Amino acid sequence: MSRSDPTRLHFVLDQNFPWYAASVEWPSSLKISRLNDVDSTLTHDKEDWEVLLGLSSRGDVDGFITNDAKMLMLPSEMVALSRTRLAVVIPDDVGYAPIRATGLVMVHIEEISKSLDGRPQVFRLRARQVKREFPRDHLERIATQRKQRVSDVIHWETQKMGLRP
Numbered sequence: 503m504s505r506s507d508p509t510r511l512h513f514v515l516d517q518n519f520p521w522y523a524a525s526v527e528w529p530s531s532l533k534i535s536r537l538n539d540v541d542s543t544l545t546h547d548k549e550d551w552e553v554l555l556g557l558s559s560r561g562d563v564d565g566f567i568t569n570d571a572k573m574l575m576l577p578s579e580m581v582a583l584s585r586t587r588l589a590v591v592i593p594d595d596v597g598y599a600p601i602r603a604t605g606l607v608m609v610h611i612e613e614i615s616k617s618l619d620g621r622p623q624v625f626r627l628r629a630r631q632v633k634r635e636f637p638r639d640h641l642e643r644i645a646t647q648r649k650q651r652v653s654d655v656i657h658w659e660t661q662k663m664g665l666r667p
Contacts, residue, residue: 511615513591514540516555516568520600529612534567551582558586563620565589569596569603574624583622589614593627602629 512533515523524536537553538545540563544556550573557563564587571594573579583590589638591614593603606627637653645652660667 510549511564511590511618512562513565513567513611516553516570517545517569518564518569518600519604523600523604523607524627526608526639528608529615531617532611541567549578552577554579554586554588554590555580558588563588565591565614567591567607569593569600571626572589575625583624586622587620589623589625590624591627593630 506641510531510533514535514537517537519536521536524534524539526534528534541556541560543554548556550570554566557566566588568590568593571592573590574592574654589609591611593606596602596605596606610625610627616626617623641652641655645655648655657667
């Protein structure tokens with residue numbers, strides 16, 4: 503099969519992604535499909551290397567998105583991938599939490615798309631640590647930038663807002 507729309511990159515979601523992930527509003531430059539919808543024969547009794555080669559042979563798939571980071575340690579899968587033009591995208595440190603994995607892919611997929619150059623590639627996505635901060639931290643930064651004391655910033659802002667100190 504040949505590419506039906508050469509202006510859109512086509513990524514296929516592995517079975518371990520929730521069915522509704524394909525219907526999320528992805529960027530218009532992308533087509534996101536479920537593996538079952540693309541080729542249901544690749545969903546039963548197939549090794550990952552067979553899925554990679556099967557998707558590649560279609561000619562209309564640019565990437566495969568899976569939660570299976572173990573694939574990266576399997577020699578058959580890496581040999582098969584190296585014989586394709588596919589990008590494999592793996593949200594690596596979210597386990598099998600489908601909502602977190604989908605969100606992580608959504609955050610990075612446009613940047614990944616810009617990196618595709620026809621060579622087989624792997625994109626391991628990792629969720630960043632959440633940094634807890636407090637308003638006081640930001641008030642200190644604001645006060646430093648203004649060359650004022652935090653108490654002065656608070657005083658003037660509360661007055662401006664009509665609040666009691």
